[in-house]
Amino acid sequence: MEGFTPVAGVSGGLLIGLGALMLLLGVGRIAGISGIFANAIAFGSESGRRWIFVAGLLLGAFIHQLAAGIELPVRTSLSWPLLAAAGLLVGAGTRLGGGCTSGHGVCGIGRLSLRSIVATVVFMTVAGLVTYLTRHVIGLPT
């Protein structure tokens, strides 16, 4: 189990914030990945830029991994039906709630949006509860 990595954590967070800041300053949009992905898969007139963002995201992650040494994939221990269920929940939930960790948690809080602060508190709390349930009550393998 990987341990506490404060320096990489903060540094990575700073870069995430910087990426969001660049998008806002550059083209005036919020870097909420759920929204960007949703727009991309709608394949509308605005989707091309979103796919370009996703391409940049993949390349940025890849470049870091090259610089840091190739990382082996770390997988969850979930069966694929549970993994798919999680994906469904995330997809539906982020559209219904209008954001995710980057949209509400990073950008929304950055704008001091009450909606985002509330959403972040809710999804953080529920996530913690669900992790507790699956690991310590239901006892899904970790």
Place this chain on the structure above:
Amino acid sequence: MKWRSILVWFASGLVFGAGLSLSGMINPRKVLAFLDVTGQWDPTLLLVMGGAVAVTLLGFRFVLRRTGPLLGSFDLPTRKDIDIPLLLGAALFGSGWGLAGYCPGPALAAFTVDLREPAIFCIAMAAGMYLRRLLPL
């Protein structure tokens, strides 16, 4: 000029993606170790959020004082109310995140280290996004 806009989207994604990888958030077990508060708690995600929000809290203030971004105009969410869709949506999202340790950004970035897991998750996520329209909310 279209290419400048494309460059901004690409460069923003590049920096964002590098941050996702560096922070360790592509690793769902690391995320779950943060969410598992009663277990072997790994507080790293707290610092990731802290670092990101520090930049946006400071930076957004300056940027939003401008009449507009470098290209085009601001296109920001304007809603201020707290309603059922927001609360329910956040709860559903949190449930999925707490189950798998993946949220949209890391799930996409995970394609750099794996295929099967991010594929299953992202296809399901896309399906969930389409299905949301069926919800009477």
